[in-house]
Amino acid sequence: MGYTTYDFYKEKYYGDSIEESLFPKWEDKASMKLDQLTYGNINDDIRTEFDERIQKVTCALADLLYQIDFKTSHASDEKGGNVKSMSSGGRSISFGTNETLIDKVLGDKVAQNRLCYDTVCEYLSGTGLLYAGCNYGIL
Secondary structure: OOOOOHHHHHHOOOOOOOOOOOHHHHHHHHHHHHHHHOOOOOOHHHHHHOHHHHHHHHHHHHHHHHHHHHHHHOOOOOOOOOEEEEEOOOOEEEEOOOOOHHHHHOOOHHHHHHHHHHHHHHHHOOOOOOOOOOOOOOO
16 A cells, blocks of 8 residues: 555655656555554554655655665666766776765665664654554553
8 A cells, every 4th residue: 555656756745766667666665664664553544634744754765765776786886886987998987985875874774774764753753653652541
């Protein structure tokens, strides 16, 4: 069950990293990660109350997961690596050390999950959706 659309991604979130043909895959992964990080607290009533926040955080997670995947699969080539210099004749490529936040978490699943959690907190703090405890009434 997805939480947003490509139209929302382009028009309201102003996303430009993910192409339309790839969006369903990354939106689905982002929705699953969001369900995990909100402990399954998102239901129809919650979606109605916090619709725009939920859609924006889904877009942010989709972008983040896409960028991590892209950087992981292109870490040592000129397409995704941090190219410092390039020569054409003998094809020499030097990679720089100007790491981005994405580069810093590439080989570390714990750091990736923390970055996802921080992203979710940015959009959903104060909503109660990050609460992991029980919501039992007082007897």
